[in-house]
Amino acid sequence: MTDFPTKKGLCDAHRLSIAPMMDWTDRHCRYLHRRLSRHALLYTEMVTAPALVRGGAVHLLEHSPEEYPVALQLGGSDPAELARAARMGAQAGYAEINLNCGCPSDRVQSGRFGAILMTEPALVAECCAAMIDAQPVEVTVKCRIGVDDQTPEEVLPEFLAQIIAAGVQRVQIHARKAWLDGLSPKENRDIPPLNYDLVQRMKMLFPNLHISINGGITSLDQAVSLLDQGLDGVMVGRAAYHQPADILCAADRRIFGSTEPDTTPEGAVQAMLPYIETHLASGGRLNQITRHMLGLFAGRPGARAWRRHLSEGATRPGAGPELVERALAEVTDLKESSPIL
Incomplete structure (x- = not known):
């Protein structure tokens, strides 16, 4: 099992992370990305807590120590079940356990997890507290700025305040609302407008909360610019998958200050x-x-x-x-x- 990282080490890795992406960020993809960047934080595809706890699908936790630092993303809404799944993830050696509160797919909604949890911040807080109490590695949350007819300027601060009270110190915010009624998951990645300003205001409102921004980031230059504007981290999704060299080959030097030669x-x-x-x-x-x-x-x-x-x-x-x-x-x-x- 990989040693748990220091708080500072994981904080540094969060400066650039590769988003969890279903059917894409499997262990082979993560191994490739680690050949391109030594320092970026990698995420698994979402693994559902019921699959681990009730289905015994422990093979979903398989990964190579060479992927490290790597985080496990869980989906679920039952605090006790998520606590057990988080414990399994920690025992498997993951550096972080992340709760999915952003996926807009119908299948995820029917399981009462993903973006639909933006409507239940108290439940999310209860889930996070249970996961934190159950095991030693850090618990984080990936969320949207809101869903459907919610007003993000109102719901996002309340959502963040509740999970902070539960013990969460780090979030990744996809800077788009998710429309669960009317848009497909693919459309939800592009059609709702980006609101980077709101995410930056959340950093001012919660200065001790480590915030990574996600959504619409297509270049390393853009990632550097967002960090320069005061955000703690940048999470890149599809661009890192479709053009991994463009995002990752110079990342260790430009994002993490490495003096090693860029990868190729x-x-x-x-x-x-x-x-x-x-x-x-x-x-x-x-x-x-x-x-x-x-x-x-x-x-x-x-x-x-x-x-x-x-x-x-x-x-x-x-x-x-x-x-x-x-x-x-x-x-x-x-x-x-x-x-x-």
Whole structure:
């Protein structure tokens, strides 16, 4: 089990984090992202407390110590069940346990967790208190600024005040309202307007609360700018998945002050090869890993050839690390001669 981090160490990691994203931020994705940044905080996909506690799905907690620092995001609304799930997460070695109060999907709503919990701050506070009492690692909350017809300027301060009273010291705020009635989960990621100003006002209202901002952040420059404006952390979602090198290769230097050389997508590919071999030897399939690598060369010469090789070849029987090496060779050969695709 990984040692629990110091409070300062986890605080530093929160300066840049990669958002929990269903079907995307699995252990293979996180391993890749760690090859690009040594310091950014990584999150699991949301794991439901009922799946762990009632379903015994402990395999959902699997991760490599090399992903560290990595946080577990839980979904649920039963304090006792969340407490047990949080204890399981701590025992598995996660650096942080995060409660999902932001996901707008119908499936999540029907389970009475995710963004619908923005309407029940007292329940969220009770859940957080139970999770904090049950185990030793930090409990955080990822939330929206409000849902449906709520007025964010009114409900968000009350929501934050209640979870602070329960012992939460760190939140990640998606700076959009979620419309649970009328918009799909995909539309909820784009259509509701961003309100960064409100999140910044929450930092002034609650100066001791560590606030990371999420939503609409598409570049490392933008992340640096938001930190410079006084926010404690920035959480990046889809941009970090689709263009991971753009977000992460220079992050250790620009966000964390590292003096080590920036990482490169080529170096990350080379570092992934032993991991791929181990995964295949255990019965896994190549495309389970390479599907997360498609965007590594986004915006660079050879990006299309890279994506084509992996997309077409990784599902074929017997495909292995040599396919990845051939795809990388094409990128290298095309670097000087191909247009940016």
